[in-house]
Amino acid sequence: MPKKKKNTPIQKDYQILAKKLEPKRNVALNVIRAFFTGGIICTVSQLLQNIFILYFGFDESQAGNPAIAVLIMLSALLTGLGVYDHIAQWAGAGISVPITGFANSIASAAIEHRSEGYVLGVGGNMFKIAGPVIVFGTFSAFVTAIIKILLKAMGG
Amino acid sequence: MLVGRQSWRFDTRPVILSSAVVGGPFEAQCPLADDFDYFHDDLWLQQDSFEKAEVKLLEHACEKALEKAGLKSQDINFLLSGDLDNQITSSSFAARGLKIPYLGLFGACSTSMEGLALASKIIDNDGANYVMAATASHNAAAEKQFRYPTEYGAQKPPTAQWTVTGAGAVILGREGKGPRIISATIGKVVDLGISDPFNMGAAMAPAAVDTIEVHLNEMNLESDYYDLIATGDLGFTGYSIACELMQKRGIKMDNNRYTDCGILIYGNDPKVFSGASGCACSAAVTYGHFFNRMKRGELKRILIAATGALLSPMSYQQKESIPCIAHAVSIEYIQ
Structure with a gap:
């Protein structure tokens, strides 16, 4: 990564002026909205999990998977209907941190690049946004596993 | 000339x-x-x-x-x-x-x-x-x-x-009835180090002010020569920054005279956040709205300073700031 360029005094002055005049993100409101939407999504997920345990004979350790699958399908559907991005503008991290955000990032990229064909368009771009999450998720899992093995070997 | x-x-x-x-x-x-x-x-x-x-x-x-x-x-x-x-x-x-x-x-x-x-x-x-x-x-x-x-x-x-x-x-x-092009000023690329592509207004405002200032100086005009001076697509954020910059540089500018196409086109619609942008923004407002106002006799002389952010998605990912430009054209319509 190249080093960040040093700003000249004129640039610094201007950035202070621009910062002063630009409207700020309403962080407090965003946090509250994210808290409640995130909470609602998790509650729905729990409800789904209970339904799968009660009516479909899943045990507690497995019921999470079909619940997540339902959430993924729902967000992909809402993305396709063009509703998801409007909810996300309102809910922010509340909807993007749960699995819903991951599903949306893949579905939206797939829809967007349909015009470039199935292979190079949909296939090549589907993981444009989700790709880094998978790469670094796998990598950090690997690092964590190594640490765990080392700690065990040291008699931890 | x-x-x-x-x-x-x-x-x-x-x-x-x-x-x-x-x-x-x-x-x-x-x-x-x-x-x-x-x-x-x-x-x-x-x-x-x-x-x-x-x-x-x-x-x-x-x-x-x-x-x-x-x-x-x-x-x-x-x-x-x-x-x-x-x-x-x-x-x-x-x-x-x-x-x-x-x-x-x-x-x-x-x-x-x-x-x-x-x-x-x-x-x-x-x-x-x-x-x-x-x-x-x-x-x-x-x-x-x-x-x-x-x-x-x-x-x-x-x-x-x-x-x-x-x-x-x-x-x-060459000849005919309609608004006439009197003069134009080609802008320099100005970059004051703004690198947020979600804040184009702030990135482009200095380029717009620079071109307007140069235009008025080189044409030896005061801003009140024009009935209307409009920037291309600074939006609400960039507009307020441009006003402040002009004041700082001692450009006399009446706020009723100075406007921005990015503000005018959608008005206060919250869906567009800070306003409009895009090539069609200044084109639509100038070629539609302003020309119609000129034809109705409401405006005689206008100066349009269309603003552009010369970034690419790759330059942004490589942590470059956003170089910007503005070109001004002076249009007159006297019936």
């Missing part, structure tokens, strides 16, 4: 024989809807990609301008056009259909006035009988190119702007 270092005065005063503006479905609801010639109610324009839709928009605006001027595409000597797509394909593909000798321009959202200034210079230098200057932008195509997929749920900050879906075209000639 060259005036100062970077301005042209057009002694023959090329005439805008016709202008046309087309928009998309969202623009049909905007406060300036009456000043558009046509709205497409489908964001795709019955095409199978947003990029093809943008080509259609541009072709449509050009055809409409030809129709209004009573000319055929064979009459036009040159087409000057640009847009925001990679390698300005929208313009080149539209030129393929129109079969007019073509010069492709890239000035991002400043393309409207870049094209108008160059077209005027060609006419003024006896280089053509008729020149067409056009530009287009498409909201979804621009989002796809510069930001995220359109349906991706990223929360936008209040400084974000909304790319106009539309196209504008003008036909310039």
Whole structure:
């Protein structure tokens, strides 16, 4: 990564002026909205999990998977209907941190690049946004596993 | 004639024989809807990609301008056009259909006035009988190119702007009835280190102020010479910064006289956050709204400083700041 360029005094002055005049993100409101939407999504997920345990004979350790699958399908559907991005503008991290955000990032990229064909368009771009999450998720899992093995070997 | 270092005065005063503006479905609801010639109610324009839709928009605006001027595409000597797509394909593909000798321009959202200034210079230098200057932008195509997929749920900050879906075209000639191009100032690239692509207004404001200042100095004018001075697409954030900058630099500017196309086109619609942007923004407002006001006699002399952010998605990822430019064109209509 190249080093960040040093700003000249004129640039610094201007950035202070621009910062002063630009409207700020309403962080407090965003946090509250994210808290409640995130909470609602998790509650729905729990409800789904209970339904799968009660009516479909899943045990507690497995019921999470079909619940997540339902959430993924729902967000992909809402993305396709063009509703998801409007909810996300309102809910922010509340909807993007749960699995819903991951599903949306893949579905939206797939829809967007349909015009470039199935292979190079949909296939090549589907993981444009989700790709880094998978790469670094796998990598950090690997690092964590190594640490765990080392700690065990040291008699931890 | 060259005036100062970077301005042209057009002694023959090329005439805008016709202008046309087309928009998309969202623009049909905007406060300036009456000043558009046509709205497409489908964001795709019955095409199978947003990029093809943008080509259609541009072709449509050009055809409409030809129709209004009573000319055929064979009459036009040159087409000057640009847009925001990679390698300005929208313009080149539209030129393929129109079969007019073509010069492709890239000035991002400043393309409207870049094209108008160059077209005027060609006419003024006896280089053509008729020149067409056009530009287009498409909201979804621009989002796809510069930001995220359109349906991706990223929360936008209040400084974000909304790319106009539309196209504008003008036909310039030597003689006739219509607004006349008096002078133009070509801007320098100005970069004051803003690197947030969701804050284009702040990035472009210094370029706009620089060009307006140079224009007034080189033409030896005060700002009150113009009934209206408009920047291209600074939006609310960039507009307030530009006002402050002008005050700091001692440019006398009446706030009733100075406005911004990015504010005017959608008004206070919260959906567009800080206002509008895109090549079609200054083109639609100038070629539609302002020309209509001139024709009604409400405005006589106007100065349009179209602003452009000259970044690419790659330059942004490589942590470059956003270089910006503004080109100003002075237009007069005295009945």
